[in-house]
Amino acid sequence: xxxxxxxxxxxxxxxxxxxxxxxxxxxxxxxxxxxxxxxxxxxxxxxxxxxxxxxxxxxxxxxxxxxxxxxxxxxxxxxxxxxxxxxxxxxxxxxxxxxxxxxxxxxxxxxxxxxxxxxxxxxxxxxxxxxxxxxxxxxxxxxxxxxxx
Ligand code: FES
Numbered sequence: 017x018x019x020x021x022x023x024x025x026x027x028x029x030x031x032x033x034x035x036x037x038x039x040x041x042x043x044x045x046x047x048x049x050x051x052x053x054x055x056x057x058x059x060x061x062x063x064x065x066x067x068x069x070x071x072x073x074x075x076x077x078x079x080x081x082x083x084x085x086x087x088x089x090x091x092x093x094x095x096x097x098x099x100x101x102x103x104x105x106x107x108x109x110x111x112x113x114x115x116x117x118x119x120x121x122x123x124x125x126x127x128x129x130x131x132x133x134x135x136x137x138x139x140x141x142x143x144x145x146x147x148x149x150x151x152x153x154x155x156x157x158x159x160x161x162x163x164x165x
């Protein structure tokens with residue numbers, strides 16, 4: 017069946033098509049830029065991980081887990097206890113690494129150092145690494161923010 021009248025002209029159709037394409041292109045460029053400039057800062061209240069993944073850790077070692085959009089460390093101490101830290105430097109939020117030979121956490125951004133307890137001992141970090149509450153409950157390793165019940 018052929019239509020007698022069109023709702024829009026060929027020029028209007030092409031303008032609409034081009035405008036939609038241009039709009040989609042702009043959104044696809046701006047969305048990552050906006051997410052980069054204004055990253056989501058909301059942290060989880062808690063994460064629950066299978067304890068089995070951490071049970072066989074050697075003393076004086078760390079394992080990384082995801083704490084929202086940031087990395088976290090579960091550290092097994094010499095006495096077999098576990099601690100959890102947010103693995104982000106307290107200076108300018110760079111990621112921190114653990115050096116088992118020196119028993120220290122290190123931030124490569126500005127040469128920041130923390131001891132094995134997360135206490136800031138050298139460089140510009142103004143505060144210790146942020147500790148998280150760690151509870152082992154049956155098969156679960158529950159890691160919580162302070163103040164969360
Ligand atoms: S961000 Fe870690 S020392 Fe500056």
